[in-house]
Amino acid sequence: MKMMELAWLNVKSSIRSYLSLVLSLAFTILIFYNFQNIIYADTFAVLGSQNKDYIDIIIQVISFVLGCFMFFFLWYATNVFLTRRKREIGVYVFMGLSNQRIGTLYMIETTLTGLSALILGLFTGILSGTLFQMIFAVISEYEVTVGFGFEIKPVLVTAAVYLVMYLFFALKGYIEIVRSSVLEMISAARRNEYVRQRAGLLLAKALLGVGVLGAGYYLAVRKGGMEVLTNALTAVILVVAGTYLLFGGLIPLLFQNLARNKIWLYQRQRSLWVNQMIFRMKKNYRTYAMVSVLMLCAVTALATGFAMRQRYRNMVKFDGTFPFQLISDRDDLDARARELITSQNVITASSGAEVLTMDGSQVTASESYNWYILIAYPEFVSMAEEAGMEVDLPEPAEGEVAAASHLVMLSLLTDQSNVRIQICGEEYRQIADSTTPYLGYLQKEMSVYVVSQTDYERLLPLGEKRYVYNYRIGDTGAFAQTKEALDRLQDEYPDSWIGRIAVDPDSTELAWTRVIYTICLFLFLVFVLAGGCIMFMKLYNDAFEEKARYLVLKKLGFSRRTLKKSVAAELRVSYLLPFLVMAVSSYFSVHALENVMFEHLNGIRMISVLVTLAVFLVCYFLSVPVYLKNAGIDAGA
Amino acid sequence: MEEHKVVEVRNLVKNYGSKDFLTKVLKGIDLTIYEHDFIAVMGPSGSGKTTLLNILSTIDTPTQGTVMIDGRDLSRVSNQELSKLRRDKIGFVFQDYNLLDTMTLEDNIALPLSLNGASAKLCMQKTEQLALMFGLKDHLEKYPYQLSGGQKQRGATCRALITDPKIIFADEPTGALDSKSSRDLLECLKAVSEGGRATILMVTHDPFSASYAKDVYILKDGLIQCRISRGESRKEFYDRIVDVQTSMGGDFT
Numbered sequence A: 001m002k003m004m005e006l007a008w009l010n011v012k013s014s015i016r017s018y019l020s021l022v023l024s025l026a027f028t029i030l031i032f033y034n035f036q037n038i039i040y041a042d043t044f045a046v047l048g049s050q051n052k053d054y055i056d057i058i059i060q061v062i063s064f065v066l067g068c069f070m071f072f073f074l075w076y077a078t079n080v081f082l083t084r085r086k087r088e089i090g091v092y093v094f095m096g097l098s099n100q101r102i103g104t105l106y107m108i109e110t111t112l113t114g115l116s117a118l119i120l121g122l123f124t125g126i127l128s129g130t131l132f133q134m135i136f137a138v139i140s141e142y143e144v145t146v147g148f149g150f151e152i153k154p155v156l157v158t159a160a161v162y163l164v165m166y167l168f169f170a171l172k173g174y175i176e177i178v179r180s181s182v183l184e185m186i187s188a189a190r191r192n193e194y195v196r197q198r199a200g201l202l203l204a205k206a207l208l209g210v211g212v213l214g215a216g217y218y219l220a221v222r223k224g225g226m227e228v229l230t231n232a233l234t235a236v237i238l239v240v241a242g243t244y245l246l247f248g249g250l251i252p253l254l255f256q257n258l259a260r261n262k263i264w265l266y267q268r269q270r271s272l273w274v275n276q277m278i279f280r281m282k283k284n285y286r287t288y289a290m291v292s293v294l295m296l297c298a299v300t301a302l303a304t305g306f307a308m309r310q311r312y313r314n315m316v317k318f319d320g321t322f323p324f325q326l327i328s329d330r331d332d333l334d335a336r337a338r339e340l341i342t343s344q345n346v347i348t349a350s351s352g353a354e355v356l357t358m359d360g361s362q363v364t365a366s367e368s369y370n371w372y373i374l375i376a377y378p379e380f381v382s383m384a385e386e387a388g389m390e391v392d393l394p395e396p397a398e399g400e401v402a403a404a405s406h407l408v409m410l411s412l413l414t415d416q417s418n419v420r421i422q423i424c425g426e427e428y429r430q431i432a433d434s435t436t437p438y439l440g441y442l443q444k445e446m447s448v449y450v451v452s453q454t455d456y457e458r459l460l461p462l463g464e465k466r467y468v469y470n471y472r473i474g475d476t477g478a479f480a481q482t483k484e485a486l487d488r489l490q491d492e493y494p495d496s497w498i499g500r501i502a503v504d505p506d507s508t509e510l511a512w513t514r515v516i517y518t519i520c521l522f523l524f525l526v527f528v529l530a531g532g533c534i535m536f537m538k539l540y541n542d543a544f545e546e547k548a549r550y551l552v553l554k555k556l557g558f559s560r561r562t563l564k565k566s567v568a569a570e571l572r573v574s575y576l577l578p579f580l581v582m583a584v585s586s587y588f589s590v591h592a593l594e595n596v597m598f599e600h601l602n603g604i605r606m607i608s609v610l611v612t613l614a615v616f617l618v619c620y621f622l623s624v625p626v627y628l629k630n631a632g633i634d635a636g637a
Numbered sequence B: 001m002e003e004h005k006v007v008e009v010r011n012l013v014k015n016y017g018s019k020d021f022l023t024k025v026l027k028g029i030d031l032t033i034y035e036h037d038f039i040a041v042m043g044p045s046g047s048g049k050t051t052l053l054n055i056l057s058t059i060d061t062p063t064q065g066t067v068m069i070d071g072r073d074l075s076r077v078s079n080q081e082l083s084k085l086r087r088d089k090i091g092f093v094f095q096d097y098n099l100l101d102t103m104t105l106e107d108n109i110a111l112p113l114s115l116n117g118a119s120a121k122l123c124m125q126k127t128e129q130l131a132l133m134f135g136l137k138d139h140l141e142k143y144p145y146q147l148s149g150g151q152k153q154r155g156a157t158c159r160a161l162i163t164d165p166k167i168i169f170a171d172e173p174t175g176a177l178d179s180k181s182s183r184d185l186l187e188c189l190k191a192v193s194e195g196g197r198a199t200i201l202m203v204t205h206d207p208f209s210a211s212y213a214k215d216v217y218i219l220k221d222g223l224i225q226c227r228i229s230r231g232e233s234r235k236e237f238y239d240r241i242v243d244v245q246t247s248m249g250g251d252f253t
């Protein structure tokens, strides 16, 4: 009972540091729970089991990512907490408490904080669960009604995952306390960091870091074929390692050299804060690197989300270009088809062309299709103009082709130069590639190549001549009736070969991809907030360790204004360093994304970098007064 | 030698605690320090030496009485002016050096001047000049943990001198030093004083240290009991201080 009282007293006396721990833990629980909740609550079942399955898989993957995130966050938070506790342990030792009892005290305290975080996290999670699902549905553009259901399963899963991790770290702390000696514990509080690190070692680290990071950047943006996937994975590892090495080597090296240049150093408050930064660098560089990587993840996640959404919209638009298409050996179907369609709908655009079809055995290309379509360039141009589309393919010469392909979510074949195909044993060089839906859905079902008039005529006897009819409709709501009407056409020409393609523009086939966008958006927020939080917590704790130094400075007569300026400069640089490294890295990560998704993402990269900057600015402005207070520069700590 | 008054204290009273539990530490001190003085204040432990120094150096405030530094009444200046006064007119040397462990000795010495906005060139020049004078030329690159106590204290003295203060307050500067290091430091202080660089007020309980000063004041029971001035030789001065100390009831240590 005595221990409980002592523990409770501790909690009460340093309520603010407990509160920050509880709140940050509760936050991760809240996020984790809400994603679990989406799996178990059947809100998205109405999108069809196919979509629901995809969404569940995606969320499982994200849960795993969030689980990892939770693990590291718990590790970090409990570690910060443990070091602070350790500092106070000396007092207990002199009170005559044994290591075991101090450990027990720590366990009681961590259990109290852990459980209250769990309760708070789950409680807010359950309260916000419905809201979260609604927001989730709105951003994903799903028309589902979200009910106030409550499922026990996500609560149990969240609690189990969290408790296992938390218990692990609590036990780790307990063992650390029990096994440490008093002397160690007291000196843990003011372990003297190596003031200046060895220049040779730093230089080696710096060179290695720049090399590794450069290699990572290079691999990330290099175009290629299937090796792009391995390249991307290697790039991720290299960039993470490079970031750590950069903060462990280049940046301290830079600062140390700056500090040697006294003309630079003895200006404004630099001699104070630059030295302070160098002094802490050895201990802090991991945090800087971690925050930088976290921010990079955030920006990349957001860019991915936007790219996915952009891609999805374009794909839907692509598929819906010509909801009705006919392909036949007859060239006189247009009038009747129009009659049938207009009996139910309006035609807003149309086109037609003569094409040459070949089967899969006649053509060899990197992607194999059952059917290939060849179209002569003049015919192609007139078809495009008929539908009001701009021609973005150059005229192929003899022996050349221009591909009219379709959009894919992402493609690892990022290198489109120097592609060659074989048609009936002859090699053709691909000079261009367009994803404009000249032939609508047909471009997705078959591979379409534009060839020169001469080649076309030469190849004509080797394939089948066909006529393609494309129709766009004005009233997508009357799709089903229109389709029914058009189907009569095939009965009217029983002896002819008529293929009919009908694509519902309102189809939900790809609906699951929209969830990725929403998840990416949430991940962005979670990562950015976590990065800001970690930085804030780090500075919050560092400030206590600076107290003695600032006391000396105050005694020496430096005004609050001077000290505040120095602190502000130090914090500014602390936030800016990981941000700048992230901003540079993000250029390459987003560029890599642009390569596989064929979208322009620089705009969204700028926006997400700016949002990150804004979050950091807020954290910075919050940090300054807190730091001043904790470091004893402002009274009241 | 009627010179410029750097510090003037009139009827200084300092009490600690509340009405029920009052500690009267200083009971009416009168003290005038002229430019280029080198004064040592001695007294038994708990006699209020540090308290006096803290009040003079504006860290603490008096209960009663006036303190004038360089002609300005401390009770009549705003907080902002007070820190400006502390910054420009006063230099501090503490018993435990209080060098910042985050920076080299060179940066430590230059710190006050550079934070005051002096040009980097000037900071470097003065640091070098002072280091030469205090025999620290070869140690500028080192961090405090790589220096001996004596070197640290001489460094701290350089730091106090770099802003060309009107007066230096030193609280037991030799308190943590061995006799050799003490002597080195005191020789330096004496040189500073004789070179006319600064006025020095040093608190000490060690008669040997005090004998380097020009005048010694004995503080006891909250009052300045007597003043001993230096004569011809330091040895003779030292003997007189010890005599007075003995007559007042033993060792001050």
Ligand SMILES: Nc1ncnc2c1ncn2[C@@H]1O[C@H](COP(=O)(O)OP(=O)(O)OP(=O)(O)O)[C@@H](O)[C@H]1O
Residues within 6 Å of the ligand: B016, B017, B023, B025, B043, B044, B045, B046, B047, B048, B049, B050, B051, B052, B205
């Ligand atoms: N903040 C305070 N509150 C209450 N009493 C104080 C405070 N500071 C000092 N005192 C008391 O004032 C008296 C003088 O203290 P002071 O530190 O000035 O002594 P000192 O002469 O410097 O002694 P020493 O030679 O041991 O350093 C002591 O009795 C001390 O207990």
Ligand SMILES: [Mg+2]
Residues within 6 Å of the ligand: B049, B050, B051
């Ligand atoms: Mg004292």
